[in-house]
Amino acid sequence: MKRPPFYGLIAGLLAIPASLFAQNPVTLYPDYAGITIPPNIAPLNFDVHNAPDTAIVTLKNATNEQTFPTQVRLSPEQWRAFLIPDSDYTITVTDREQTLFCATNHVAQEAIAPTLSYRLIPPSYENYQNVGIYWRDLTTFEEKPLYTNLQSSQKQCVNCHVFNQGNPDSFLFHLRAENAGTIIYTGKDDPGSKRNFKGGPFFSSGVYPAWHPSGKQIAFSVNDTLQCFYYRNPDKIEVLDSRSDMLLYDIESDTATPIEVQPDIFDCFPTWSPDGKRLYSVAAQPGFDAIPDDKQARSEQAILAYTNLCYNLIVRDYDAQKRTFSTPRMLLNASKDNRSITLPRLSPDGRWLVFTLGPQGVFHIWHHAADLWLLDLQGRSMRPLTEINSPDTESYHSFTTDGAWMVFSSRREDGTYTRPYFTHFDATTGTFTKPFLLPQEDPAHHARRMLSYNIPEFANGPVTRSPKAIRKLAAQPAQTVKFRDTPTP
Numbered sequence: 001m002k003r004p005p006f007y008g009l010i011a012g013l014l015a016i017p018a019s020l021f022a023q024n025p026v027t028l029y030p031d032y033a034g035i036t037i038p039p040n041i042a043p044l045n046f047d048v049h050n051a052p053d054t055a056i057v058t059l060k061n062a063t064n065e066q067t068f069p070t071q072v073r074l075s076p077e078q079w080r081a082f083l084i085p086d087s088d089y090t091i092t093v094t095d096r097e098q099t100l101f102c103a104t105n106h107v108a109q110e111a112i113a114p115t116l117s118y119r120l121i122p123p124s125y126e127n128y129q130n131v132g133i134y135w136r137d138l139t140t141f142e143e144k145p146l147y148t149n150l151q152s153s154q155k156q157c158v159n160c161h162v163f164n165q166g167n168p169d170s171f172l173f174h175l176r177a178e179n180a181g182t183i184i185y186t187g188k189d190d191p192g193s194k195r196n197f198k199g200g201p202f203f204s205s206g207v208y209p210a211w212h213p214s215g216k217q218i219a220f221s222v223n224d225t226l227q228c229f230y231y232r233n234p235d236k237i238e239v240l241d242s243r244s245d246m247l248l249y250d251i252e253s254d255t256a257t258p259i260e261v262q263p264d265i266f267d268c269f270p271t272w273s274p275d276g277k278r279l280y281s282v283a284a285q286p287g288f289d290a291i292p293d294d295k296q297a298r299s300e301q302a303i304l305a306y307t308n309l310c311y312n313l314i315v316r317d318y319d320a321q322k323r324t325f326s327t328p329r330m331l332l333n334a335s336k337d338n339r340s341i342t343l344p345r346l347s348p349d350g351r352w353l354v355f356t357l358g359p360q361g362v363f364h365i366w367h368h369a370a371d372l373w374l375l376d377l378q379g380r381s382m383r384p385l386t387e388i389n390s391p392d393t394e395s396y397h398s399f400t401t402d403g404a405w406m407v408f409s410s411r412r413e414d415g416t417y418t419r420p421y422f423t424h425f426d427a428t429t430g431t432f433t434k435p436f437l438l439p440q441e442d443p444a445h446h447a448r449r450m451l452s453y454n455i456p457e458f459a460n461g462p463v464t465r466s467p468k469a470i471r472k473l474a475a476q477p478a479q480t481v482k483f484r485d486t487p488t489p
Contacts, residue, residue, distance in 0.1 A: 033103035038112035181478025200483025310335035
């Protein structure tokens, strides 16, 4: 920070704390103040902004005290001394015995899932071919690729990855464009398969997935999406469905059946209740004639009517023995207020449902007005998550399998790139703690990495699947699944 002439001289002569000359209050970057953290998280390194060079940072708990310059870089050994479950530690910034800043952080009793997966992607409208799915060890700073286009001669779009109930050996992701297909691993001993769901009653392959808690079925939405650009709008881009349905894939019989096919209803983003007895999703009436066989006409209609494409929260009962669903019931009607719901996710106890609410559509990652909301399925009350939301985008979110932690995507840093934030969840009260940014060895890493973290998903251990084996499987042609109009138990 540029200081006025004679800054030090004046401060010394008048015996005034140097902080009073600062134009801005002392802050931490990232904002690791007043937060609750897991007892197994990687070191929360940070920089102190707007403090004199002579300032000292002190970290202190009941048994340990350590001092640092204004760039705090903790070794694993130093950091472990502060990770005592169910305890507090303080961060104090002082200069010439004057306190410039002080905050208290709490270390929770519950550990966080050790692995986070995400897709790193530049703006998709610029270059979707430079895309990769990575996983990060949250207890260290180690990041490894699961599958990237940089390692493949096939420059496909890579998306929609999800673990099966947090199992790092069971996951799937989708490849678009040339030699497309869905890569599926059902467990540690499964060599994997590449499946094609396009055909029969389905106009597209499976897109947005949800594993049934049994691990035996997967619900997919089937989508025709398009993107268009605003001429003058704070939002840069609008991503739309021109058509969407849902299917159920039975892994053992290698069979896909429609959950429901309605050209006049768009149905998207399925998610199961923890007991597997209900399937939640979001659905909209497009407000135009969704011509089944004319994609160009549908796209043009969708663009013209995009402000009216608002999705509501619905639920279907599921009979696992018969593989059948009930008629959908509406849980939340957002369209009556010209709002739209997307990305419903349930807490592992089945009581709480977090969703993203914003303007039209289901791709709220592009909407600066998007916020996270909480629905109490037991008491039927709902509220915005003010303890989490920022003035900018909040979107994709997922829980750890024990429900103690949630990760979500936010553009609060710069309004352009999504980054993952973590928050502790109290399932008794339905409240979250102040979120904190994914830690990095160098805090400036986030500012330098001009890529978005998309679809953050937890896993309960390291991914041991070889990237080389995944690339080999991805290079093979996809095998088309069997289709049935009605499910077979």
